[in-house]
Amino acid sequence: MAKAMVVDDSRAVRLILRRTLEKHGYQVYEAGHGKEALAVLDQHPDVRLMLVDWNMPEMNGLELVRAVRSDPERARIVLMMVTTETEIEQMVRALAAGANEYVMKPFTEEVITDKLRLLGVIS
Amino acid sequence: MIGTEQGKATGGKEISAENFAFLQQQVYRESGIVLEPGKQYLVEARLAPIARQHGLASVNELCNLLRAVSNDGLRRRVVEAMTTNETQFFREPAQYEALRTTLLGELLAARRSPRPLTCWSAAASTGQEAYSLAMLAAEMGLAANDCDILGTDLAEAVLERARAGRYSQLEVNRGLPAAYLVKYFTRQGLEWILKEEIRRRVRFQRHDLRDSARHLGPFDLVFCRNVLIYFDHETKRRILQLVREAMYPGGYLLLGAVETILDLDHLFERRRVGQAIVYRAR
């Protein structure tokens, strides 16, 4: 089963995203901030998709994206930011740091699945 | 049956069977769209605001008004309110992928003389389909005057929104790659505005798919997506024939995911490109 991770400090958001991913056959891990996400990644190096919030305690989403991308072994993980940040400059920064896609909150389930389809990680 | 009796009991609020039939007939005549029985709730939801704006107490009264006076503007608004305008950027991404990897290149190479590629978004709604193609063309390095894009629709209201090129956050969130969003849009408050460099690539005008489109074409590429589903079999057939008449032989037709060319194999040849099904005009 393909593995994914949802990184968000809101449990409610994690739950919504987890359910969506599970519907598309993913086994889903959760993390409440960037540091925790890196720890989960160490344990489960076969995670291939991460949905990442921006504003979180400990390590924020942008820092997490940079940390993941700094490791060549993790170059193929698909990273999608899901965040309340809606400034174009922020999006540009996230994409430049290595995020593959960007979703603005609030989102609907279709928004998430459309983007994942665009990324080729669900059919 | 929700007849006039119950209608009276609820202050004439619920649409009568007679008025539903009247609206079915109006919508069919004006757009070709078949309003299926059982869609009374939809009629209520979509027409109640128009009734209210005219100071009428119910959709039944709106029907009475439509019967009593000949008012083209009002009739058109009612019909437009009954059409589904849902659309999104890069809907059915596999088709855009087919255009990018294969079809646009082939079409460009097949031109007999130097002329722009001609493209038609035939049920354009609020413009996302035509603009997706425009962004794709820009990404592929096609100059604006190498790729002519026309968007048409029956409904004036959606065409006006298409021309404005302003979209809500939800609309740009759906299906539009973030890389395109940051490159081709600016933000103004809660709205996202398509940049002039993309907007000027597309023209919009009113056209009823049931009319000949010869004068608009000929086209190399036609999107006729998620609109045939609303018509009856005969109307679908006729529209597909009219579309074919407006195309270059060898041009490509793209349909919605659940739509087909029916039995018109003598007009179109089915072809698979990657994950997409496309139809080549014979």
Ligand SMILES: C[S@@+](CC[C@H](N)C(=O)[O-])C[C@H]1O[C@@H](n2cnc3c(N)ncnc32)[C@H](O)[C@@H]1O
């Ligand atoms: C669901 S939208 C499809 C938009 C877009 N093609 C897509 O696939 O996302 C259907 C559109 O068809 C238009 N339409 C309905 N009847 C029509 C007709 N007879 N001629 C032209 N357009 C029509 C409606 O106004 C509506 O905007």
